[in-house]
Amino acid sequence: MSWTADPRVEQILARYPDKKSAVMPFLYMAMAEHGYLTDEAIREVSELVGMTSVQVSSIATFYSMYKRERVGSYLISVCTSVSCAILDAADVLHAIEDEAGVPAGETGDDGVFTVEHVECIGACGGAPAVQVNYELIEGVKEDKGRELVRWLRDAAPDTVLGDEMQALFGGQRSFEWGPAEGEGATGPVPALDALGTTGGSS
Amino acid sequence: MKILTTRMEAHPTDSHTLARHRATGGYEAARHALTSMTAEAVHEEVKASNLRGRGGAGFPTGVKWGFLPPDIRPRYLVVNGDESEPGTFKDRQLLERDPHQLIEGIIISAYAIDCHEAYIYIRGEYPRPARRIERALAEAYDAGLLGRNLFGTGFDLDITLHLGAGAYICGEETALLNSLEGERGYPRIKPPFPAVEGLYAKPTIVNNVETLSNMPWIVENGGAAYAAIGPEGSAGTRLFSLSGHVKRPGNYEIVMGMTFGEFIEEYGGGVREGRAVKCFIPGGASAPWFTGDQLDLPITIDDVGRAGSMLGSGAIVVMDETTNVVHAAHSIVNFFAHESCGQCTPCREGTSWLEMVLARILRGEGRPIDLDLLLDVSDNIAPGLGWPPKMTTICPLGPSAVSPITSILRNFRDEVEAMIPAEVPVA
Numbered sequence: 001m002s003w004t005a006d007p008r009v010e011q012i013l014a015r016y017p018d019k020k021s022a023v024m025p026f027l028y029m030a031m032a033e034h035g036y037l038t039d040e041a042i043r044e045v046s047e048l049v050g051m052t053s054v055q056v057s058s059i060a061t062f063y064s065m066y067k068r069e070r071v072g073s074y075l076i077s078v079c080t081s082v083s084c085a086i087l088d089a090a091d092v093l094h095a096i097e098d099e100a101g102v103p104a105g106e107t108g109d110d111g112v113f114t115v116e117h118v119e120c121i122g123a124c125g126g127a128p129a130v131q132v133n134y135e136l137i138e139g140v141k142e143d144k145g146r147e148l149v150r151w152l153r154d155a156a157p158d159t160v161l162g163d164e165m166q167a168l169f170g171g172q173r174s175f176e177w178g179p180a181e182g183e184g185a186t187g188p189v190p191a192l193d194a195l196g197t198t199g200g201s202s
Numbered sequence: 203m204k205i206l207t208t209r210m211e212a213h214p215t216d217s218h219t220l221a222r223h224r225a226t227g228g229y230e231a232a233r234h235a236l237t238s239m240t241a242e243a244v245h246e247e248v249k250a251s252n253l254r255g256r257g258g259a260g261f262p263t264g265v266k267w268g269f270l271p272p273d274i275r276p277r278y279l280v281v282n283g284d285e286s287e288p289g290t291f292k293d294r295q296l297l298e299r300d301p302h303q304l305i306e307g308i309i310i311s312a313y314a315i316d317c318h319e320a321y322i323y324i325r326g327e328y329p330r331p332a333r334r335i336e337r338a339l340a341e342a343y344d345a346g347l348l349g350r351n352l353f354g355t356g357f358d359l360d361i362t363l364h365l366g367a368g369a370y371i372c373g374e375e376t377a378l379l380n381s382l383e384g385e386r387g388y389p390r391i392k393p394p395f396p397a398v399e400g401l402y403a404k405p406t407i408v409n410n411v412e413t414l415s416n417m418p419w420i421v422e423n424g425g426a427a428y429a430a431i432g433p434e435g436s437a438g439t440r441l442f443s444l445s446g447h448v449k450r451p452g453n454y455e456i457v458m459g460m461t462f463g464e465f466i467e468e469y470g471g472g473v474r475e476g477r478a479v480k481c482f483i484p485g486g487a488s489a490p491w492f493t494g495d496q497l498d499l500p501i502t503i504d505d506v507g508r509a510g511s512m513l514g515s516g517a518i519v520v521m522d523e524t525t526n527v528v529h530a531a532h533s534i535v536n537f538f539a540h541e542s543c544g545q546c547t548p549c550r551e552g553t554s555w556l557e558m559v560l561a562r563i564l565r566g567e568g569r570p571i572d573l574d575l576l577l578d579v580s581d582n583i584a585p586g587l588g589w590p591p592k593m594t595t596i597c598p599l600g601p602s603a604v605s606p607i608t609s610i611l612r613n614f615r616d617e618v619e620a621m622i623p624a625e626v627p628v629a
Contacts, residue, residue, distance in 0.1 A: 015360075015362045016362070017319075017402055018383065018384070018402060020383060020384030020385075021364075021382060021383055021384045022384065023384040024364065024365065024366075024367055024381070024384065025364075025365065027367070028365065028367070049384065051384075058386060059384070059385070059386055062369060062386040062387060062543075063326075063366070063367035063368050063369050063387070064367070064368035064369065065326045065327070065367040065368035066367055066368075080533065080536075081288040081487070081533060081534075081537050082288045082289065082483075082487055082519055082530055082533045082534050082537070083288065083289055083445040083446055083451075083519055085529065085530065085533035086446055086447065086519075086521055086525055086529070086530050086533075087446075087447075118327075118368075119286075119288070119370065119537050119540055119541060120286055120287070120288040120289075120290075120370075120487075120537065121327045122285050122286065122290065122291040122293075122294045122325070122327065122328065123291060123294075124288065124289050124290070124291050124443060124445035124446075124451070124517070124519070125291055125443060125444065125445050125451035125452045125453065126451070127445060127446075127451070131327065134326070134327055134329050135329065135330075136330065162330060172451065174291045174294070174295070174443075174445075174451070174452060174453065175291075175295045175299075175452055175453050176214060177298070177330075178210075178214055178215060178216075178217065178218065178298070178299060179215050179216070181330070181333070183333060185329065190326050190327075190328075190329035190332065190365060191329050191333070192329055192332050192333055192336060192365060193333075193336065
């Protein structure tokens with residue numbers, strides 16, 4: 001079943017006075033299905049929100065989390081903004097690039113990893129910080145960055161869980177996270193059931 | 203004295219649940235406001251609290267609400283949870299650990315401004331905070347705390363969670379509104395301000411997560427009690443994000459007025475390995491830096507403003523004496539170059555130039571003219587290089603990239619010059 005037939009589509013449209021506002025959640029839904037934003041995905045979104053494909057494409061390219069090229073099973077994002085930078089984030093990034101065999105900004109030929117450096121992900125108290133499919137790990141040292149890559153390759157988890165990765169590869173946290181969650185990400189899209197549709201029946 | 207983090211500290215395992223919220227008095231302030239107070243009375247309490255916005259600009263919240271034109275409906279309330287200012291991670295904790303405190307704050311605020319549709323915009327890189335809000339909203343709807351006829355008063359309120367997708371600029375309120383409307387996140391020219399013409403061209407209040415999380419306490423205890431906390435002009439408690447070279451980084455809720463040095467020692471445990479503070483950023487990456495001899499400055503909005511910087515988003519980044527300030531400045535300038543939306547030429551071109559020049563200095567390829575070049579490009583973005591900056595741009599992002607440049611050239615010029623190799627004479 002195509003994502004366009006997902007009942008959440010109608011729920012999302014109902015939440016906004018103007019259907020154009022649904023373009024962001026729909027781009028996530030399309031990405032979740034296709035793995036990245038194919039031309040077909042852009043066209044599907046444009047039909048639902050009443051924009052041209054060019055308009056939707058212009059929005060998709062504005063936001064860094066919408067990917068117009070195929071990404072690996074595990075999108076590894078390493079923060080290099082100031083609090084991480086002064087705590088040696090560059091070394092963590094290099095270790096991860098080296099272990100994954102993929103330079104930042106690229107995807108490996110086998111499609112397992114995409115590595116990128118990202119701007120501040122709001123984990124400055126747990127610097128250096130890394131995300132895998134947007135699930136956060138704080139206080140990642142160089143050696144743990146390498147272990148993370150090896151673990152992802154070997155264990156090949158279908159769902160990546162932030163709490164599990166934090167326990168295995170993380171260190172200093174920005175704050176106590178509280179109880180562990182059972183939810184995590186299955187691809188390079190933020191793991192959120194309703195993608196913002198939770199709400200009443202207006 | 204704590205307001206925002208009381209519940210999460212007392213109940214670390216379940217502070218995010220509706221059951222715990224209710225067991226600790228949750229939604230009683232909202233019930234009281236809706237059933238026993240007029241909207242005007244709630245607004246008066248917020249004005250009396252002297253609460254100033256916690257997103258960065260520090261504008262008085264009650265005054266902002268007062269800018270809504272009286273006769274136009276619908277009105278919208280938009281919650282800014284697009285926290286992305288480097289150094290800042292406080293809203294993340296409030297979203298994750300006490301989502302019902304925020305939702306209750308939204309109910310109170312929506313009632314006060316006669317609004318029935320609210321949106322919470324959370325950055326895409328915050329899936330865990332968004333999940334907590336998503337679940338909390340579902341709990342609140344199931345319990346009849348959102349939707350139709352709240353507390354039997356006939357007041358209706360829907361809250362929709364909207365996820366960003368990786369654009370710092372959407373933390374700027376008008377860019378956020380464009381993003382929410384399904385446009386590129388371009389800041390709008392102000393005026394009109396959102397209170398007059400905001401989301402879908404309707405009157406809109408945009409408030410930060412921390413700002414709204416204070417509302418239950420203000421209703422419960424009264425605006426005057428809130429205003430009595432802390433020094434004049436910096437009322438209430440505030441959640442500061444402390445990061446960098448400190449022993450205990452983290453978010454700390456404090457009453458303003460202590461000095462930066464006291465805060466870094468008492469809460470952060472001092473600088474790692476007993477080193478000295480070389481410099482620190484008092485209010486997020488956009489703020490001009492202070493040096494180690496300014497640690498006696500009190501943490502208040504006005505003291506920091508008078509000293510030529512800002513408390514901004516409440517993010518304090520500490521750099522010890524081993525820090526390469528060009529490296530740190532480059533990281534910040536690179537951030538703004540990456541996040542420039544591209545509308546205004548001085549910012550789009552200027553931030554990239556600043557980044558390239560700093561990068562070549564870092565590579566050991568700097569030229570003697572580079573210091574003047576950095577200032578010249580900066581002056582095109584923020585003429586006069588003063589604080590608060592004059593702007594040649596629609597929004598303050600461009601001038602933000604100038605802050606680290608002036609900070610290092612005014613305080614550490616020798617260090618920058620020392621990184622530039624002597625000019626090789628052309629044969």
